[in-house]
Amino acid sequence: MIARLVDTPVLTTERLTLRAPQASDFEVFAPFVMSDRARFIGGGADKGLGHAWRVLAIITGHWHLRGWGTFVLEDRATGRPLGSAGPWMPGDWPEPELGWTIWTEEAEGRGYAAEAVTALRRHAYADLGWSTAVSYIDPRNDRSIALARRLGCTLDETADRPARDEPLMVWRHPAPAMVLAA
Numbered sequence: 001m002i003a004r005l006v007d008t009p010v011l012t013t014e015r016l017t018l019r020a021p022q023a024s025d026f027e028v029f030a031p032f033v034m035s036d037r038a039r040f041i042g043g044g045a046d047k048g049l050g051h052a053w054r055v056l057a058i059i060t061g062h063w064h065l066r067g068w069g070t071f072v073l074e075d076r077a078t079g080r081p082l083g084s085a086g087p088w089m090p091g092d093w094p095e096p097e098l099g100w101t102i103w104t105e106e107a108e109g110r111g112y113a114a115e116a117v118t119a120l121r122r123h124a125y126a127d128l129g130w131s132t133a134v135s136y137i138d139p140r141n142d143r144s145i146a147l148a149r150r151l152g153c154t155l156d157e158t159a160d161r162p163a164r165d166e167p168l169m170v171w172r173h174p175a176p177a178m179v180l181a182a
Contacts, residue, residue: 008020008063009123009127011071011119011120011123012076013115013116013118013119014115015075015076015077015112015115016073016074016075016076016082016112016115016116016119017074017075017076018071018072018073018074018085018086018116018119018120019071019072019074020060020063020069020071020072021056021059021060021063021070021071021072021084022072025056025072025081026052026053026056028080028081028082028103028104029052029055029056029081029084029103030049030052030053030056031103032101032103032104033047033051033052033055033056034047034048034049034051034052037105038101040137040138040140040141040144041099041101042055043055059084062088062090066089068087068128069086069087069088070084070085070086070087070088070099071084071085071086071116071120072084073085073102073112073113073116081103082102082103082104082107082112083100083101083102083103083104083107083112083113083116084099084100084101084103085098085099085100085101085113085116085117085120086098086099086100086116086117086120086123086124087120087123087124087128087130087133090162092162092163093162094159094160094161094162095132095133095134095159095160096124096130096132096133096134097133097134097135097136098117098120098121098124098133098134098135098173099135099136100113100116100117100135100144100147101113108143113147114147114150114151117147117151118151121133121151121173121179122179122180125176125179125180126176126180130176131176132172132173132175133172133173134153134156134159134170134171134172134173135148135153135170135171135173136161136162136168136169136170136171137168137169137171138166138167138168138169139167139168139169145169145171148171151173152173152174152178153171153172153173153174154171154172155169155170155171155172156170156171156172157170159172
């Protein structure tokens with residue numbers, strides 16, 4: 001028997017299909033999680049396949065627990081998964097987050113994360129009814145900080161942060177009225 005997430009939205013952008021995660025994503029996801037490129041999100045070169053599988057299971061389980069979650073960015077032309085992005089809020093998060101990752105070096109720097117987050121931020125505000133959104137970013141993650149700025153986010157130094165050993169910056173997304181009017 002093959003279980004799939006049902007009744008999850010599928011969104012499209014110019015270049016991407018945004019869909020719920022599936023087991024076949026593991027082939028591209030695992031090497032990312034087990035690389036130094038994932039160091040800011042709990043991955044790293046010291047992680048193994050078991051850790052990568054558990055992370056994918058957590059992302060998938062979030063959909064079941066919340067009714068929404070992180071989408072996989074799939075290249076519309078090739079069907080290949082490129083990364084993940086979207087709404088995320090573990091039980092101890094002080095407010096909802098829009099996060100993103102690009103899984104392969106070849107997909108980095110091509111605007112996929114910006115394209116996805118722009119669509120998924122609209123989805124979070126219009127379809128999920130969010131009144132606010134932040135992105136929690138490690139202060140050493142220069143690429144994500146640059147993307148947050150490109151998305152119109154502002155640094156919110158007074159916002160609560162998830163309890164973590166490493167420091168996190170809180171980047172606040174523009175308000176729903178501003179995003180939905182665009």
